[in-house]
Amino acid sequence: MDPLEGSSSGTAPHQLTSLSDTLVPSSSSETQQQTPSSSSSSPPSSSTAVTETQRIAEAKAAVSASLSSVISPIDADLQARARDLHTNSTSIAKQQTDLQQLTKDLAAQTAKWKKELDASTRKLNELGDAQNWAELLERDLLVLEEVVRLKEGRADDGGNSASGTNKPLSGTGE
Numbered sequence: 001m002d003p004l005e006g007s008s009s010g011t012a013p014h015q016l017t018s019l020s021d022t023l024v025p026s027s028s029s030e031t032q033q034q035t036p037s038s039s040s041s042s043p044p045s046s047s048t049a050v051t052e053t054q055r056i057a058e059a060k061a062a063v064s065a066s067l068s069s070v071i072s073p074i075d076a077d078l079q080a081r082a083r084d085l086h087t088n089s090t091s092i093a094k095q096q097t098d099l100q101q102l103t104k105d106l107a108a109q110t111a112k113w114k115k116e117l118d119a120s121t122r123k124l125n126e127l128g129d130a131q132n133w134a135e136l137l138e139r140d141l142l143v144l145e146e147v148v149r150l151k152e153g154r155a156d157d158g159g160n161s162a163s164g165t166n167k168p169l170s171g172t173g174e
Helices: 011-023 046-152
Strands: none
Touching: none
């Protein structure tokens, strides 16, 4: 006798039916039959297949609910973070625009201060040049005064002159 056709005890077809029930549920009448080794103690019927389908659906619903209860707080936290990121992104964009404008204003102010600094430095150099020019002029006047004094034959008596070293040129002299 062929083992696939079944034996008088009926064990081989039940094993195949049992494997097909656990691996791939099918709607054929052979796969819906219950075996004596099956966990269910109810007699084989179409209501057993419906009950098992209901149990699978309930198990799927329970797993979905369990996963949903685990994932829900994480999802809420991530969505809150995403909202914060979008809000902060617009705030950062505004701050970036403000910072760019302030940087331009600072560059303009710095250029203005640099111009004033250059002008002040130039004026200070001119003032230094004027002081240097005045000192050179005073020295030249002293030389001229000494030449005139020597030409007139006056002696250096320690008196005050226009330069502060000799007597004044105008006057009676000695």
